[in-house]
Amino acid sequence: MEQVRVRFAPSPTGPLHIGGVRTALYNYLFAKKNGGTFILRIEDTDQTRFVEGAEEYIMESLKWCGIVVDEGIREGGNYGPYRQSDKKTIYRQYADILIDKGDAYYAFDTPEKLESLRSESEKAGKTFIYNAEAREKLINSVSLKEVEWREKLDKGEPFVIRFKMPHNEDIHFDDIIRGHIVVNTGTLDDKVLFKSDGMPTYHLAHLVDDHLMEISHVIRGEEWLPSLPLHIMLYRSFGWNPPLFAHLPLLLKPDGKGKLSKRDGDKMGFPVFPLFWPYGETAKGYREDGYYPEPFINMLALLGWNPGTEQEIFSMDELINTFSIDRVGKSGSRFDPEKAKWFNHQYLQKRTNTQLAIEFREFLRAHGYHFDIIRLETLIGLVKERVSFVKDIWEQTDFFFKAPEIYDQEVVKKRWKEDSAGLLLELKSILENTVDFSAAATELVIKAWIEKNGYNTGAIMNALRLLIVGTLRGPHMFDIISWIGKDETLKRIDKGVTLLSK
RNA sequence: GGUCCAUUCGUCUAGUGGCUAGGACGUCAGGUUUUCAUCCUGGUAACAGGGGUUCGAUUCCCCUAUGGACUACCA
Numbered sequence: 085m086e087q088v089r090v091r092f093a094p095s096p097t098g099p100l101h102i103g104g105v106r107t108a109l110y111n112y113l114f115a116k117k118n119g120g121t122f123i124l125r126i127e128d129t130d131q132t133r134f135v136e137g138a139e140e141y142i143m144e145s146l147k148w149c150g151i152v153v154d155e156g157i158r159e160g161g162n163y164g165p166y167r168q169s170d171k172k173t174i175y176r177q178y179a180d181i182l183i184d185k186g187d188a189y190y191a192f193d194t195p196e197k198l199e200s201l202r203s204e205s206e207k208a209g210k211t212f213i214y215n216a217e218a219r220e221k222l223i224n225s226v227s228l229k230e231v232e233w234r235e236k237l238d239k240g241e242p243f244v245i246r247f248k249m250p251h252n253e254d255i256h257f258d259d260i261i262r263g264h265i266v267v268n269t270g271t272l273d274d275k276v277l278f279k280s281d282g283m284p285t286y287h288l289a290h291l292v293d294d295h296l297m298e299i300s301h302v303i304r305g306e307e308w309l310p311s312l313p314l315h316i317m318l319y320r321s322f323g324w325n326p327p328l329f330a331h332l333p334l335l336l337k338p339d340g341k342g343k344l345s346k347r348d349g350d351k352m353g354f355p356v357f358p359l360f361w362p363y364g365e366t367a368k369g370y371r372e373d374g375y376y377p378e379p380f381i382n383m384l385a386l387l388g389w390n391p392g393t394e395q396e397i398f399s400m401d402e403l404i405n406t407f408s409i410d411r412v413g414k415s416g417s418r419f420d421p422e423k424a425k426w427f428n429h430q431y432l433q434k435r436t437n438t439q440l441a442i443e444f445r446e447f448l449r450a451h452g453y454h455f456d457i458i459r460l461e462t463l464i465g466l467v468k469e470r471v472s473f474v475k476d477i478w479e480q481t482d483f484f485f486k487a488p489e490i491y492d493q494e495v496v497k498k499r500w501k502e503d504s505a506g507l508l509l510e511l512k513s514i515l516e517n518t519v520d521f522s523a524a525a526t527e528l529v530i531k532a533w534i535e536k537n538g539y540n541t542g543a544i545m546n547a548l549r550l551l552i553v554g555t556l557r558g559p560h561m562f563d564i565i566s567w568i569g570k571d572e573t574l575k576r577i578d579k580g581v582t583l584l585s586k
Numbered sequence: 587g588g589u590c591c592a593u594u595c596g597u598c599u600a601g602u603g604g605c606u607a608g609g610a611c612g613u614c615a616g617g618u619u620u621u622c623a624u625c626c627u628g629g630u631a632a633c634a635g636g637g638g639u640u641c642g643a644u645u646c647c648c649c650u651a652u653g654g655a656c657u658a659c660c661a
Contacts, residue, residue, distance in 0.1 A: 095661050130660055195659060202658095211588060211657080244659050262591070271589050271657095279659040286661045310590055310656040333592080334654070341653060383598095386610095390599060394609050413599080415592050416654065423598070423611045470623045480623080495621090545620040556621035 088120025089300050092146075093290060095127045096138035099361035099369075100145045102419075103305065103335040103344060106384045110332060111303045112151045113385070113407035120300070124156035125293060126167040129283045137363050139167075145358040149377050150400050163297040168289050175284035178292045178322070179245045179277055183225075187321040188277060190243045191224040192236055213273045216251045245278035247287075247314065247321075255313045260301075260330040260409050267313040275314055291315055295324050303330045303409070306416075330409050333388055334416040344419050354421035374473035379427035387417045397430055429472035437461040443474045451478070453485055463567060466559040480558070484567060487576050488554025495556050496584060499546045505585045507539065508547055512577045521570045523562035530562075551580030 092108040094100060115122040124146065126139055139157075146153060155161030165171045182188035198214070205212035212218070219226050225233040226248070237243065253269045277288040284292070294302060309331045319326040337348040346367055349356035358380070359369035370380050382398050390413075391406045398406065432440070441460035448455060467480040511530065515521075518529050534541055545561055552564055552573065565573040 093661090097661075127661065133660065191659095198659090206587090209587080213588090213657085242659090246659095259591095265590075267590070273657080276659050281659075283659090285659070290661090305655090306591070307655055307661090313590090331591085336654080338597080343654080386598070388598090392600065394600080396610060417599090418597060420597050420611070426611060467623090469625075499621095540620095542620045549621060553621085558622065561620075 086300055087298075088115055088118040089123065089298055090115045090120060090303055091123040091125050091294070091297065091299055093125040093127050093293075093304075094142055095130065095133065096142065097130075097133045097135050098138055099357040099359070099367055100142050101344075101346075102356055102358065102370075102384060105145065105149060105358055106335065106387065107303065107305055107332055108146060108151055109149070109381060109384060110389070110407075110409075110412070113403055114301065114303060114409060115154075116404040117407050121154045122152070123161070123163070123297060123299075124153040124159075124166065125297070126157065127286065127290065128167060128169045129172070129286065129289050131169075131281065131283065135363070141359065141361065148358060148371055149381055168293065169283075172283055175289055175292060176278065176282075179284070179288060182247070182277070182318075182321055183245065185321060186248070188245050188247050189219075189225040190233055190237065191219075191222065191246045191274075191276075192233075192241055192243050193222050193224070194242075214246070215249060215270075215273050219246075219248075219274060242280040244276045244280050246274040247277055247318065249274050249314075249317070255316055257312060257316045258329070259309070259312070260328060261333075261412050261414060262309075262331060265312075269313070269317070272313060275311075277318075287311065287314060287318065291318050291322075294327060295319075295322070299327050301328045301330065303332065306331045306334050330412070333413060335387060336416045336418045338419050338421060343416075348419075352421060354424065374475050375424070375428050376431050379431040380424070382431075383424050383427040387419065388413050397427075425472050432472060432474075433469060437464045437468065440464045440468065440474065440477070444477050447474060447478060448485075466563050466567070483553045483558065484564065487572070487579060488552075490554060491550055491580070491584065492555035495546070495550050499543070499550055499556075500584055501543070501547075504543075504547045505581045507544060508551065508577055508581055511544065511548065512574055512581075515565075515570065515573060515577075518570070521566055521573075523560070523566040526565060527562040548577075551584075552576050 090111045092104075092111050094104055094108075112122045114120070124143070126142075128134060128139075143153075143156075143158060153159050155163060155166065157166045179188060183190070198212075202212045214222070221227065224246070228236075249272050250269045255267050255269060256264065258264050275287055276285050278284050283289075293299075312329060312331070316326060335344045336342065337344045338352060339348075344356060346356050349367075355368050355370045355373050355375075357367050357369045358371060360372045361367040361369065371377075378399065381400060381403070385398065385403050385407075386396070389407070389411055391408075392411060395402075438457065438461055441457045441464055444460055444464060445455065445457065448460075463481055463484060464477065467477060470480055471477050511533070514529060514533050515526065518526060520526075530544075531541075533539075534544055546556060549556055549558070549561055552561070552568075558564060568576075
């Protein structure tokens with residue numbers, strides 16, 4: 085089998101959508117699975133849509149995801165340049181080849197003229213299409229005499245180069261995911277290959293580049309499927325062997341219909357981009373929302389592909405080993421933010437307490453608390469399994485760092501009885517005399533005291549929790565008082581008894 | 587409108603010419619827990635509709651419906 089070479093070829097028009105990330109991921113997995121090369125090519129032939137910073141953003145995003153580029157602008161390679169605008173002069177030569185062969189022609193109609201033809205047709209209930217029929221009536225090197233169009237060229241009139249789509253011919257082609265497809269050229273139009281601004285369109289540029297870069301498989305979004313017949317025709321005109329094609333299904337919005345957009349994320353509170361986008365209209369990213377790259381990738385990989393087993397958790401290496409294009413689904417996948425959270429939970433559980441302590445310490449610093457790793461490790465051990473993100477740890481542990489300001493009135497009503505103050509003060513004196521304040525030791529002492537006096541365990545412990553935490557939540561009571569320590573425990577009991585006895 | 591693509595639990599999906607149509611997320615119920623959460627166990631829930639082909643179709647074919655993409659001198 086020939087060398088596998090695949091590319092991810094985004095345009096630098098803004099932040100990278102997760103649909104794009106998934107396309108990059110599948111290209112990457114396919115390349116690595118087959119010992120091939122993953123290429124990053126920047127398609128910036130539309131000068132009007134260029135956005136500052138987008139190119140860097142794309143590279144940083146892939147890096148964060150753990151998708152390693154083999155050939156590209158930063159990495160170099162023998163098939164450069166990897167940015168289309170850096171080699172714009174070559175595309176005209178290829179357009180000329182087609183003109184010489186009679187498969188393309190110069191067209192001089194202005195965009196305004198074509199636009200008015202389009203709207204006229206629409207009014208008449210018809211669709212204007214620049215095809216074999218129309219081109220005879222328009223101004224181009226097919227309808228004009230040679231001296232006429234040559235003169236226009238010499239005068240420097242603006243022109244585009246269009247592909248001369250045959251009349252009525254069935255084009256047969258195959259897609260790895262969708263199988264055999266037949267399209268009649270009669271429904272296709274004479275697509276612009278080369279624009280009047282001197283740049284090629286996507287159709288010409290990507291095809292020339294794919295050929296020159298010896299791309300073996302084109303794996304791209306489904307939105308390109310309708311133009312595949314044109315691309316097949318172009319390969320035929322050039323006399324080149326086309327690569328194999330795989331068109332990926334779309335990522336759809338969580339509710340309703342249509343493809344996933346930034347709007348959906350904003351509306352429902354989840355990111356649609358891997359990283360924070362700092363330019364113009366900002367957009368939040370998975371990284372800043374506290375997701376780890378591994379679960380993000382894991383989740384994305386399974387959206388449209390599955391290995392046919394019941395395994396859900398995959399490392400990048402496992403994905404590479406298991407990936408296969410024939411197991412990519414045909415239909416669009418609705419994105420589920422809940423499942424993304426679940427994946428992050430799974431990966432967070434696998435982190436060590438030390439790793440999490442280091443990450444959480446950063447978070448605490450921002451809140452003005454400074455603790456050493458050892459102490460935080462213990463704390464994290466108590467709450468780890470109940471959190472999905474590092475930022476969740478704070479919500480689970482805020483009362484470790486500060487005494488409650490208010491007491492949950494519902495709980496007070498239910499758990500703070502006439503005799504509670506007396507019992508808690510009695511409990512306080514027991515604790516005062518306890519030297520070993522480990523959870524195990526205090527548990528032993530308190531339970532013995534409860535049993536000896538025939539007290540109700542639930543009543544005591546819930547009242548204690550109310551004073552220490554402020555409400556009924558959190559890990560085991562004895563773990564909490566052990567961590568905050570004897571002094572703080574006694575202080576909180578005092579404070580609570582005083583406030584609630586008023 | 588035209589062209590093309592798609593359709594299995596709410597969601598992601600597995601699957602086969604004959605199965606109790608499987609798993610995961612969510613949800614619901616029980617259990618564990620002095621609280622909350624986690625966790626464990628269990629339940630709920632799907633082959634879009636209609637025609638064929640066939641002894642038999644979720645599976646193969648056709649039609650319809652629905653959804654989607656494309657229909658630019660954007661990619």
